[in-house]
Amino acid sequence: MLKINITKELQGSCGAMQLDVNLEVERGSFTAIAGPSGSGKTTLLRVLAGLEKAEGVMRLDTITFQDIKQTLAPQKRHIGFVFQDYALFMNMSVEQNLLYVAKESALVKELLELTKLTELRDRLPATLSGGQQQRVALCRAMMKRPKLLLMDEPLSALDPKMRTALQADILKLHKAFGTTTIMVSHDPSEIYRLADKVIVLEEGKVVQVGTPKEVLLKIQGSQKFSLRGEILEILKADVIYVAVIAIGQQIVEIVLDSKEAEIFKVGEQVQVSTKAFSPSIRHLD
Amino acid sequence: MDITSLDFTPFILSFKLAGITTLILFIIAIPLSWWLSRTRCKCKPFVEALVSLPIVLPPSVIGFYVLVALSQNSPLGTFFEETFGISLVFNFTGLVIASLFYSFPFMMQPLQGGFEALNKNMIDASFLAGKNSLQTVLFVGLPNIKPAVLTAIIVTFAHTVGEFGVVLMVGGSIPGETKVASVSIYEAVEMMDYSLAHVYSLIMLVMSFSVLFGVYLFNHHHAKRIGIR
Numbered sequence: 215m216l217k218i219n220i221t222k223e224l225q226g227s228c229g230a231m232q233l234d235v236n237l238e239v240e241r242g243s244f245t246a247i248a249g250p251s252g253s254g255k256t257t258l259l260r261v262l263a264g265l266e267k268a269e270g271v272m273r274l275d276t277i278t279f280q281d282i283k284q285t286l287a288p289q290k291r292h293i294g295f296v297f298q299d300y301a302l303f304m305n306m307s308v309e310q311n312l313l314y315v316a317k318e319s320a321l322v323k324e325l326l327e328l329t330k331l332t333e334l335r336d337r338l339p340a341t342l343s344g345g346q347q348q349r350v351a352l353c354r355a356m357m358k359r360p361k362l363l364l365m366d367e368p369l370s371a372l373d374p375k376m377r378t379a380l381q382a383d384i385l386k387l388h389k390a391f392g393t394t395t396i397m398v399s400h401d402p403s404e405i406y407r408l409a410d411k412v413i414v415l416e417e418g419k420v421v422q423v424g425t426p427k428e429v430l431l432k433i434q435g436s437q438k439f440s441l442r443g444e445i446l447e448i449l450k451a452d453v454i455y456v457a458v459i460a461i462g463q464q465i466v467e468i469v470l471d472s473k474e475a476e477i478f479k480v481g482e483q484v485q486v487s488t489k490a491f492s493p494s495i496r497h498l499d
Numbered sequence: 500m501d502i503t504s505l506d507f508t509p510f511i512l513s514f515k516l517a518g519i520t521t522l523i524l525f526i527i528a529i530p531l532s533w534w535l536s537r538t539r540c541k542c543k544p545f546v547e548a549l550v551s552l553p554i555v556l557p558p559s560v561i562g563f564y565v566l567v568a569l570s571q572n573s574p575l576g577t578f579f580e581e582t583f584g585i586s587l588v589f590n591f592t593g594l595v596i597a598s599l600f601y602s603f604p605f606m607m608q609p610l611q612g613g614f615e616a617l618n619k620n621m622i623d624a625s626f627l628a629g630k631n632s633l634q635t636v637l638f639v640g641l642p643n644i645k646p647a648v649l650t651a652i653i654v655t656f657a658h659t660v661g662e663f664g665v666v667l668m669v670g671g672s673i674p675g676e677t678k679v680a681s682v683s684i685y686e687a688v689e690m691m692d693y694s695l696a697h698v699y700s701l702i703m704l705v706m707s708f709s710v711l712f713g714v715y716l717f718n719h720h721h722a723k724r725i726g727i728r
Contacts, residue, residue, distance in 0.1 A: 288623070297624065299620055301623070303625070305642035
């Protein structure tokens with residue numbers, strides 16, 4: 215069980231704010247932290263790792279990371295950390311990156327095989343693709359056989375196909391090593407696929423905790439589906455109006471009447487939903 | 500002029516002085532530049548200003564203070580004279596001490612710049628791997644700032660070889676002891692021995708250029724190899 219009860223003053227984009235988190239994370243679980251940028255997600259991970267100071271108490275099972283009397287150095291926490299920018303040691307080969315953490319050749323071999331990196335073991339990080347570098351970072355984080363694995367938006371710089379492949383690798387390692395994993399992520403499909411709990415942070419406070427389904431599925435009442443989007447433009451077409459709305463990576467058009475056209479403004483965040491018809495899906499060509 | 504009769508002692512002395520100075524400064528500057536690159540201490544600008552002072556101060560000012568501080572009339576000079584029986588001015592030891600002050604910023608600035616440009620997450624990753632600051636500097640910090648390390652060493656060395664004012668004030672011109680290359684050129688000109696001044700100057704010019712050319716060539720290739728260019 216990981217117990218966190220910490221506070222920290224942060225300088226956010228809109229002035230000072232307080233990071234104030236009181237959480238319990240079950241052993242062996244996979245928790246995702248979501249929330250708008252600048253809400254303190256990365257800081258929370260860095261505090262957990264001991265890379266930044268905060269007030270309060272943190273415990274992982276019997277190990278005290280921090281209490282009133284003492285703070286455990288990051289060197290002694292035995293945490294696996296995957297940085298958003300990978301942060302590989304650029305002067306060392308793939309294999310050396312892992313061996314630097316722990317001189318365990320057998321574990322290196324096992325991890326490289328699990329992530330299909332064996333053939334690249336002598337290469338320098340600069341010669342690898344983004345996805346390959348991320349896999350090395352993941353393996354390196356596992357070299358301490360960490361009880362706690364922290365990942366800061368590990369897949370945000372990768373294309374969707376690579377993401378899916380790496381999500382499988384993350385899950386594989388999470389299960390193989392029985393780690394308690396906490397991952398910062400913005401991607402709903404990634405959270406849904408990997409996490410069994412989601413924590414939403416806003417301005418340093420936990421505003422929502424639940425299963426991915428509870429947190430991510432935004433439908434109310436008899437709505438068949440509901441999507442969040444941003445109005446890009448409202449056009450007049452004869453007697454009706456058409457709102458152009460961006461939903462994720464897609465653009466849709468929704469018909470508005472003249473009253474609605476007055477209520478909604480360009481740039482506004484809106485919810486698009488339907489009740490009357492069942493949406494249908496079909497294969498892409 | 501016969502090349503075989505040329506006295507190379509001033510050059511040997513210059514290189515010996517530069518070599519010792521560079522080695523000592525390298526050892527001192529690594530921890531200090533590492534600390535400066537990572538500290539959030541309010542005293543950082545003060546320390547930085549102090550370190551950079553020799554760049555703007557006239558060498559004669561540095562020479563004067565070193566002379567005052569080390570002479571037999573000063574507490575430090577008296578202490579060394581009475582305890583070890585050695586004098587610190589107008590000899591080689593005095594030159595080394597003066598050079599340490601004079602060349603310090605040239606070692607510090609490239610190293611500090613290199614450390615500051617390092618990916619902070621990479622340093623944190625080393626800490627999380629269980630390594631302390633010393634291990635992190637040796638195995639992650641320095642190997643990832645090789646061009647900065649080379650620049651710091653070469654520029655410090657070259658700058659010490661080229662020093663003149665400080666050497667003259669603290670060391671004088673004792674042949675085989677404090678008469679380094681730059682002082683020899685000055686003396687040759689004073690005695691109107693222009694051919695000797697020409698030869699000495701040309702040697703300095705060619706060597707300085709070769710060294711700098713080598714540094715830039717290395718940095719160019721290094722940048723290419725690790726994929727910056």
